[in-house]
Every structure is written in C-alpha cells, then in structure tokens.
Amino acid sequence: MGEPVLALTCGEPAGIGPDLALMLAADPAPLPRRPVAIGDPALLAERARQLGLAVRLRELAPHEAPGPRVVGELAVWPVPLAVPVTAGRVDPANADYVLASLDLAIAACRDGRAQAMVTAPLHKGAIIEGGHPGFTGHTEYLRDACGVDEVVMMLATDAALHGRVLGEAQCPLRVALATTHLPLRQVPDAITAAGLTRVLRRLAAGLRRDFGLAAPRILVCGLNPHAGEDGHLGREEIEVITPTLEALRGEGLDLVGPLPADTLFTPRHLEGADAVLAMYHDQGLAVLKYAGFGRGANITLGLPLVRTSVDHGTALDLAGSGRADPGSLRVALALAAQMAEARARRPA
Numbered sequence: 001m002g003e004p005v006l007a008l009t010c011g012e013p014a015g016i017g018p019d020l021a022l023m024l025a026a027d028p029a030p031l032p033r034r035p036v037a038i039g040d041p042a043l044l045a046e047r048a049r050q051l052g053l054a055v056r057l058r059e060l061a062p063h064e065a066p067g068p069r070v071v072g073e074l075a076v077w078p079v080p081l082a083v084p085v086t087a088g089r090v091d092p093a094n095a096d097y098v099l100a101s102l103d104l105a106i107a108a109c110r111d112g113r114a115q116a117m118v119t120a121p122l123h124k125g126a127i128i129e130g131g132h133p134g135f136t137g138h139t140e141y142l143r144d145a146c147g148v149d150e151v152v153m154m155l156a157t158d159a160a161l162h163g164r165v166l167g168e169a170q171c172p173l174r175v176a177l178a179t180t181h182l183p184l185r186q187v188p189d190a191i192t193a194a195g196l197t198r199v200l201r202r203l204a205a206g207l208r209r210d211f212g213l214a215a216p217r218i219l220v221c222g223l224n225p226h227a228g229e230d231g232h233l234g235r236e237e238i239e240v241i242t243p244t245l246e247a248l249r250g251e252g253l254d255l256v257g258p259l260p261a262d263t264l265f266t267p268r269h270l271e272g273a274d275a276v277l278a279m280y281h282d283q284g285l286a287v288l289k290y291a292g293f294g295r296g297a298n299i300t301l302g303l304p305l306v307r308t309s310v311d312h313g314t315a316l317d318l319a320g321s322g323r324a325d326p327g328s329l330r331v332a333l334a335l336a337a338q339m340a341e342a343r344a345r346r347p348a
C-alpha cells in the first residue's frame, strides 16, 4: 500500500470542524500526507476568509484521489450544504449534509478510495432535531452502517498512542466504554453479561489488531461506588461483572477487576495495563479528558474500516474565531494513518 488516503469529514458546519481542517492545511508542520476533506467548498472558502487563512481548495471528482499533501492546499470531496451556515449557530436543516459527508467517507473506505476515515465533531442534537431521532453518535451510526453487531468506543491520550510517558500527573491512558451515549438512568440495565462479553472480546481483539498488543491487559471498572462494597452498595459487580470476567479469563483474556473506579485511575493501578473499560461515558471520559484533553483521539474498534476522531466536541463558542486548537485532530489523523498501515501489513 502507498501512503493511506484519509477521508476527513468536516462535521457540524457551524462548529470548529471546518476551521480545524483549514488550520491543518495551512500548517507547515508534518502531517499524514494524503488527507482529503469532505464538506462544502463554499463553506470552507468562507470560513478560511473569516479565519484569515490563505488556503487553496482543490475540489476533486468523486473518484479522484488526493495527491501528496501540499502546505496551504486542501483537497476536498464536495458535499453541498442544505442551507447557508453562520459559524457558531447550529441549524438542524443541515443534519442530512452532515450524514451525507459521513456516508461518503464510509463508502470511500469500503470501496478502497480511502484507507481510513477521520471525523471532525458533529452536533448530536442537530442531527436528532434534523429528522433523525434515533441518532446518538458517529460510533453507533458507523456500527449500523457497517452492519456489525458491536463496536467499542475507545479514547486514548497522545502518550498512549505514541508510547511516550508524560509527567507523573498525566498517565498515558486508553479508556474504552461498556455503554456509550446512554442516559445515566438506563446504564445499570444495559450492563449485561452478554453485552460485557461482546465489548471485552471486541476491545481485546481491537487492541491486538490495531495496537499490536499480543495479550492486552484490561482493567475493568465496577459500576457502583467502591465496586459495590461486597454487595452493600449495589449488586451488579457480584451478579454480572465478576462472573463475566471469570468466564472470559477462561478464554485467555487478561482482565483485572471489577475495581473501584475512583482509585483505578491512579498510576499504581494503571502501571502495566493496556486499557481500562469504564462502565459508562463520564466514568471513563472525564478522567481521560482531564489527563489529556486536546491531545487525544477517539477510536472505533470492531469496524471493518479504520475510524478515528477528535477528543472534543463542536466548540460552537470558538467556531470562526481562530482560537480552536487543532492538536487532537492532528493526533487523530496520525493514528488513522498508523492504523491503516498496520492493517495493510497484517490483514485480519
């Protein structure tokens, strides 16, 4: 395989996604060499003007591949907006535009035009209000679009991605989620033996395939305070999590837990671990974003294609201001290229 083509969806058009794509196009620092943005060229041109960035847009035909990256130029696979956009003001009328951009990236990965997709943030509320009431995020959308039964959302800090050790207070981290975009009230009922089994198998397989970890060690959080305090503060650990981990250890998975989530995320526990499985979104992601917000990436494990994303949202307050930090997008692009190259070397 030559250098991978990375399909970069620009996400919510009123958010910072278009800004970040343009900022990276203008940045002389090294980047994966064949990114192609997916979005509306008129929107990108207007945002470049607003940001004062001299970026030339090179519109490609649907089957045209981007050439090697040229600083100051952004290759684009065009998708037209439904309605014009003002930076910072979400309009649900553009929900289908956002999903069409995603669909194009998925199709490009599946038919070989791209070797990975990288997603700038979208606004879940805008998609839902724009006529897609069941929408909960890229992760679940990609799972359904690719027809797989289970995927795993994992976020990782830059240190974990590249094996560098940060300062003592910032442990390299990979955090995966047993449940993703679910109201908190529904979480306990969603922690089932069958669900946990699927997630842990997918997580271990993803760490093996995409991160080259032959026998990943996974720390598993409890759901309740102090992992249920022997059943006095909740019984999910005794009734569901512990028996599931025991069964999976019988398959050879290296699992530790369930551990109290408050102390699991400390350097002593994390030492030697390859990933943490948190039971719900904010149990894991609050810690990860504290450790490395803006320097991490979001990875969907278990897809037939490579997908990474930023570790932040649409930051509507910063769109068009020039104050958005492109650090996480840089990490997400680098990781996508690395994963695509690894898959080309070691097909599943």
Ligand SMILES: NC(=O)c1ccc[n+]([C@@H]2O[C@H](COP(=O)([O-])OP(=O)(O)OC[C@H]3O[C@@H](n4cnc5c(N)ncnc54)[C@H](O)[C@@H]3O)[C@@H](O)[C@H]2O)c1
Pocket (backbone or CB within 6 Å): 016, 119, 120, 121, 122, 123, 124, 125, 138, 294, 298, 309, 310, 311, 312, 313, 314, 315, 316, 317, 318, 323, 324, 325, 326, 327
């Ligand atoms: N990958 C994704 O598509 C993704 C990820 C997270 C959140 N979201 C969505 O984004 C929307 C807004 O979410 P939110 O407000 O909870 O989180 P947010 O990450 O958009 O913003 C939280 C804070 O971080 C700041 N921030 C975010 N990204 C930044 C950057 N690159 N540089 C500098 N500062 C940055 C924002 O200005 C804000 O103060 C929601 O609809 C949410 O669902 C999407």
Ligand SMILES: N[C@H](C(=O)O)[C@H](O)COP(=O)(O)O
Pocket (backbone or CB within 6 Å): 136, 137, 138, 139, 140, 285, 298, 309, 310, 311, 312, 313
């Ligand atoms: N849970 C993610 C985060 O907090 O960063 C985010 O909402 C993105 O999720 P998707 O990749 O599923 O859109």
